[in-house]
Amino acid sequence: MKTLIYAHRGASKLAPENTMPAFELARAAGADGIETDVQLTKDQVPVLIHDENLRRTTNGTGFVQDYTYAQLRLLDAGSWFSSEFSDIYIVTLDEFLRWFRDQPMFLNIELKTNVIEYKNIERIVYESLKRYHVLERTVISSFNSDSLLRMKEINPSIQTAFLTSTKMRKLPQYARSIQCEALHVKHRLLDKKLVKRCRKEKLDLRIYTVNRPSMMKKCYSLGVSGIFTDVPHQAIEYRDLFRKRRNR
């Protein structure tokens, strides 16, 4: 089975994470999918930003949840990365989906509900995905299992993935018990046994964040379902190389 390559926060080594340039570069690189993080503004607009706090990736301060989108839209979300991105702003989920719906790619929406449990975020995100007709190629992930269960209550056919960096006994069984179709784990949790157990549970296994060639190779040779990488162009190159070698 071919391991699918998801651009983690877009092609986030080449452009500021979770911004339109990073997503467009992921598409241009030929990534199979995009992973992005969603938080809610004060006026309940889903926006794509990894941290709850604005400090690291914008010129703002304080928390996303304390600003309206109109206020956040004025922030510079690119200069922290490089001066050439000084006109880049925080994008809403809807604006992203308007672009994404025409791209032949998969989507992983990570609900950032592990620190702040944004009220209604599941319903709000679900309605956006439905509006843009992308539900079938989207998987919703979260470190918060209650959030995933709430998603399933809204629509049992939406794909969900339990996200974790913690080694836990019977992790695949746990993911199944909360109705997930997939498990997304940190790279250091990956071994043969986990791959086998996920297969047994009929769970897709995807690994984050895979930036080193040696880890890419491990993922490809174990045949995991997908990887999340900041460098999709490199991951594709290594995957092609790996497949060529294997078929020799």
Ligand code: G3P
């Ligand atoms: O969804 C995989 C990965 O993005 C989870 O961790 O902190 O990069 O959002 P983080």
Ligand code: MG
């Ligand atoms: Mg993420």
